Amino acid sequence: MNLASIILAAGEGTRMKSKLPKVLHRVAGKAMVEHVMDAAAKVGSDRTILVVGSGKSAVEAALSGRKVFYAHQTERLGTGHAVSIALEALGDEAHVLILCGDTPLLSSKTLEALVQYHEKSGAGCTVLTAELESPYGYGRILRDSEGNVLGIVEEKDASAEEKRIKEINSGVYVVKRETLLTEIPRIRNDNAQGEYYLTDLIKLARESGERVGAYKTEDASEISGVNSRVQLSECETLLRQRINKALMLEGVTMIDPSSVYVDADVVIGRDTVVYPGCIIEKGTVIGEDCEIGPNARLKHCHIGNGVTFKDSTGIESSVGDDSTVGPYAYLRPGSVLGQRVKVGDFVEIKNSNIGDDAKISHLTYVGDGDVGENVNLGCGVVFVNYDGKKKHRTVVENDAFVGCNVNLISPVTVGEGAYVAAGSTITKDVPSGSLAIARDKQKNIEGWVKRKNR
16 A cells, blocks of 8 residues: 555643653653654555654654654644644655554554555545543544444543543544545634544545544554653553563563563564563664573673673673673673673673683773684783873784783783783783783792781
């Protein structure tokens, strides 16, 4: 189906009590409006028109990497008015999806079912509905005795009898282009709010002889809008449950899913085990047969197969196959670990390349370094990379051994197969195959303790 989408995102969200536009608040690592945009794209929407309000500049900045057409609603005159100002941005698409930017739980599966129902029924307009036990605040779906949709009445305009209806309007529609262009200009604001209601589209299309349809979703939680921080938290919980369930159904083990936080679009391979207390954020890809956690955080990381990553943090880093990280390690941005690397407790790595089979077991700082294959860095090694003005690089070539409590004052190179004795402070390059010792000779003062204690 040739499809465009209009997403209503002009609401100020006053109940959020935030400087940030409501639709930019994040759920599972992604702005609410991005969840809606991605769901629309998955069902074939080739053009996205975003109706924005006073937060226009912030929304445009947040979505700068996406292809979006914007319509600016300077006056908040209702949803019908919002759609009317978006019409100019339409292309030649035959059908238009109308969505709300604050419904991050709406799935592409439900949208696909709605679009297919609309297409098969030949309707001019189809609305997505749901049944709620407590429908307060939602527009109600009006049907005749045969079940045909007659229209939608808003809560504030509904009679006592109409308020007892449990089928509600989700605010999601699929409309033929011609129907939209014909009926939107006919919407009037003669209602209790003095606004132009998009819901009037149903009644107007029916009056024009168009077939009007309604597709009822079984999962009413999908149409939940977010108007407060409490509702934001509730959506976060529901979406994370959905994400974790999908991963487990694809072969990931989660010891305690309720304590694992995985952002949308994270990829985790089969037979990987995720222990309690893990936070796996946007942009992370984890391979198969890994052990993650407990208490691990990964953000924008690429983790290979067979990796153990426990009680540690990784940010914008990559870890090669069969490596181990942790406990209590910190991979800062730009850390690239090869295969079978061991990074132990209280090791910090930043903007560095670590070769295959290297061992950095404890209490070490590697900043702006290039560490070769099969290198051993002993306990307490420090890459002294900053001279007060500039950062410099340190190179430790293949098969080198650096003893405990060594300071490598960059820029410096430890050659292939070289050894650096424990306790040394290295300021000059160490040739390949040599031993470097840079420390004072030990001096023993006999009888000192006895004299001290007199």
